[in-house]
Amino acid sequence: MTFIQEKGRGLLLCAMIAVPSWLLGKSFPIIGGPVIAILTGMIITLFIKDKTPYSKGITFTSKKILQWAVILLGFGMNLGAVLSTGAQSLPIIITTISTSLLISYVLCRLLHMPSKISTLVGVGSSICGGSAVAATAPVIDADDEEVAQAISVIFFFNVLAALIFPVLGSAIGFDTASGEAFGIFAGTAVNDTSSVTACASTWDSMYNLGAETLDKAVTVKLTRTLAIIPITLVLSLMQARKETSGSGFSFKKSFPFFIIWFIAASIITTVAGAFGVPSSVFKPLKELSKFFIILAMSAIGLNTNIVKLVKTGGKPLFMGFCCWTGITCVSLLMQHVMGLW
Numbered sequence: 001m002t003f004i005q006e007k008g009r010g011l012l013l014c015a016m017i018a019v020p021s022w023l024l025g026k027s028f029p030i031i032g033g034p035v036i037a038i039l040t041g042m043i044i045t046l047f048i049k050d051k052t053p054y055s056k057g058i059t060f061t062s063k064k065i066l067q068w069a070v071i072l073l074g075f076g077m078n079l080g081a082v083l084s085t086g087a088q089s090l091p092i093i094i095t096t097i098s099t100s101l102l103i104s105y106v107l108c109r110l111l112h113m114p115s116k117i118s119t120l121v122g123v124g125s126s127i128c129g130g131s132a133v134a135a136t137a138p139v140i141d142a143d144d145e146e147v148a149q150a151i152s153v154i155f156f157f158n159v160l161a162a163l164i165f166p167v168l169g170s171a172i173g174f175d176t177a178s179g180e181a182f183g184i185f186a187g188t189a190v191n192d193t194s195s196v197t198a199c200a201s202t203w204d205s206m207y208n209l210g211a212e213t214l215d216k217a218v219t220v221k222l223t224r225t226l227a228i229i230p231i232t233l234v235l236s237l238m239q240a241r242k243e244t245s246g247s248g249f250s251f252k253k254s255f256p257f258f259i260i261w262f263i264a265a266s267i268i269t270t271v272a273g274a275f276g277v278p279s280s281v282f283k284p285l286k287e288l289s290k291f292f293i294i295l296a297m298s299a300i301g302l303n304t305n306i307v308k309l310v311k312t313g314g315k316p317l318f319m320g321f322c323c324w325t326g327i328t329c330v331s332l333l334m335q336h337v338m339g340l341w
Contacts, residue, residue: 010057010299017041017298022291025194032194033294034130035155038148041301042309051302062144062299065292067258070135070228072289074265075282077222078273086223092188092334093224097231099330100126100323107319116142119235120150121316125323128225129154129192134293135228135259139236144303149313151297153320158195161324165190166202172332174341179204179213181341186213187220189331191324196221232259 017040018033025033045051051058086093104122108115119140124133130151137147165186174182179200186199200217204210269282335341 007057007060010054010059011061012057013054013302014041014058014061014295014298017044017301018291018295021298022294025294029194029198031159032130032155032192033290034151034297037294037297038151038301038304041298042148042304042306043301045302045304046306048302054302058299058302062147062296062303063138065299066134066296067138069289069292069296070131071258071261071265072285072292073131073225074262075269075285075289077225077266077269078279079226079266079270081270081273082219082222082226086219088340089184089188089220089223091338092184092331093220093227095334096188096327096330097126097224097227099326103322103326104319107322111315111319113315113319114146116140117146117149117316118319120146121153121319122323123231123235124150124154125157125191125320125327127227127231128221129158129195130293130297131193131225132228132231134296135232135262136235138258139232140239144300145305145309147300148304149309149316151300152309152313153316154191156317157320157324158190158192161190161328162195162198162202165199166206169203170206176207179207179209180216181335183213183216184220184335184340185331186217188224189328190217190221193218193221229259229263 018037021037021040022033024036025031028036048054101122104118104125107113108118120133120136120142123136124130126132133147133150133154136142142150166182169182169185170176174185182203183200186196186203190196190199196217197214200214203213265285269279272281273279332341
């Protein structure tokens with residue numbers, strides 16, 4: 001049986017959800033294409049009586065294409081530019097990530113939550129929302145419902161952050177003549193790139209700062225994204241040791257090789273930038289990465305039971321709130337300690 005015969009129907013169904021979700025996401029960035037796709041998939045799957053003809057294509061999309069999306073994400077990472085301008089925020093990034101992971105670990109124990117959903121919420125909250133979930137899910141072998149749960153939680157607090165943080169920034173006295181302090185805050189305390197963009201752009205509009213806040217926030221956010229590399233490597237080692245307990249350690253099982261390709265893509269972008277190649281050359285690959293994530297989220301939505309998701313959503317939502325609150329407080333505290341605010 002050919003690839004098209006085996007997986008074509010499922011891929012086509014996912015694409016039929018992904019394309020309009022991608023377009024709608026551009027019109028409503030505060031929500032974003034991935035969330036629209038996952039919700040649409042969850043609704044459509046309620047009306048499909050027999051998913052057997054689509055199952056292999058849906059599984060391929062939710063697993064393999066998700067990994068390809070992460071690889072292509074690397075073409076948006078000029079390591080030299082990110083590190084040179086993001087170094088100022090590095091202590092804040094490290095402490096916020098550590099805070100979120102610690103909170104998720106403690107609550108996982110206290111609330112007796114499944115470890116995989118706890119990991120996804122903790123990593124997604126601390127690093128870069130949907131992209132971090134996309135990178136982590138294959139490593140820890142999370143199922144589609146766990147991915148959907150994590151994405152839903154992160155989306156909820158993304159929207160809150162985009163709406164609340166500009167008002168909060170004004171209330172607590174961020175410098176309104178410059179976008180630097182609020183840009184660092186948005187870049188370290190908001191989860192997903194789309195919401196970071198929305199939040200920073202609002203601050204720029206409020207105080208006529210052009211794109212100063214947005215540029216700072218996006219640079220800080222890209223620096224956070226680099227944390228995908230060590231986090232996924234550590235998690236893969238932990239997962240492999242768990243799976244091979246008593247049967248010997250397997251390097252092949254422990255190493256997420258798609259992360260190597262993500263690093264390679266980042267290096268290619270960095271070297272090309274050093275030789276004067278404009279970043280716009282890689283823009284189509286960055287857009288393709290975003291579309292692949294939306295495509296994968298369509299498949300994950302199709303594999304998710306929305307009724308079960310709602311019934312089991314209380315604890316992950318509470319964990320997401322604690323992670324979000326912890327990250328916000330630590331980001332503000334670190335900026336104050338470092339004299340940035």
